[in-house]
Amino acid sequence: MEHTHTLHCVNCHVMASRRVEPAESADGGRLAVRVEDKFVKIRNVKLDGRTEGAVDSREKLLEFCFDYCYWSVDRADPHYASQEEVFQDLGVSVLSGASEGYNVCLFAYGQTGSGKTYTMMGTPDSMGLTPRICQVRWLINTQLSFLEIYNERVRDLLKGGEQKKRATLRVREHPEKGPYVQDLSSHVVSDCKQAIDLLEEGIANRITAATHNHDASSRSHAIFTIQYTQAILENNLPSETVSKINLVDLAGSERADPHYCRDRLTEGSNINKSLVTLGIVISALAQNSQMSSSCQSINSVASEGDGSTVGSHSSSLSGGGGGRRHCFIPYRDSVLTWLLKDSLGGNSKTIMIATVSPSASSYNETLSTLRYAAHARNIVNKPRVNEDASVRLIRELREEIDRLKSMLLSFEMQRNPSPSLSDERDGNLSEIVLQNELKVTQGRHTCLHLPV
């Protein structure tokens, strides 16, 4: 089963940060962002005094459209979006994608202090998306892992012992499954409490530091992975699907600031390496998706017309006209994009949450986050249900049995003049049919013992 999926029901989640408290804000707490239904409007307050008609290339008000926009700034606001509301929209769609057998990825992107960790993890009084997802009952018998990427190095957040915690893990590539982290611990959980305990253990192990914006700023990118296996009986055939849910809390997207201490600077450039590469990957994927969709629409228009139209259009696209070739996607340029390769441009239903500060003092960062998200929204992925290899084998063997049986039947019906040759061929076919039926029985036996 294969479906296309606009990567990114990109979701812009406008969150409060401490910096917008009027008492602390340098600009008196002026807000530059407004949310109206599916639109985020951002106003450049520096241009407020500009007279109409004055020469200035900058726009006073810019508008962006996303699949969902949330206003979580002021609890007293009638449009305030609670964590529960965000879960009902996004968390539930993550869970339903996974229960249908798809890989799902949800990642939060935005500047420091804009609410990424609040959205993904939450606080003790206000649970975020990840613990809410962990609380769902079907998570019984799933496997969890939790890693962080810090300074382009991967660490296991769930490994016991100080030494093991500090160890850097290698990223390798499996010929079929793609990039993976070697020796990353994987934990089977049998109830929600175990899942939440592991999540909390990992969060406590994450590297944080004080930045000028945020005292407990996450300096690493964290990936919490839930692997969910379902064994079902479909048309009397045992079937198994394995879905992976990646919940990603990225480090702050701001540039390294000269006021940071030395470590923070090195760190900033490495964090940016992953985030800059993520930006390049997202732009390139969006460009490729747009090119594919324009090719498709041209071809569908052309197929309604005559053949010559098809020829002229396709040659202008592929024949170097304006260099419109598919871009190379530099996944390997950073650990983050390499590990999220499938989530970004492949077999995954992916949701990006862009968190922004509504404060006027964060105008530049907010605008850049919104532009980033707007790019991501153009990407189209092709997720497919992850059917188990043994189930696929059983289906293929059954198809072959049916084909051989019909061959036997047709041989019997039009007997060959040379009976000995015919008998020999019939004997061989019968033997193959028997062997395949045996393999199917063995395969079914294995599948029926899979955990449910």
Ligand SMILES: Nc1ncnc2c1ncn2[C@@H]1O[C@H](COP(=O)(O)OP(=O)(O)OP(=O)(O)O)[C@@H](O)[C@H]1O
């Ligand atoms: N909508 C909100 N309601 C209440 N508190 C919030 C909200 N958004 C953020 N906060 C609080 O603001 C502070 C900063 O938020 P958070 O840690 O989520 O930022 P972040 O984007 O993850 O930052 P960093 O990249 O530095 O880790 C936290 O104390 C968080 O609890």
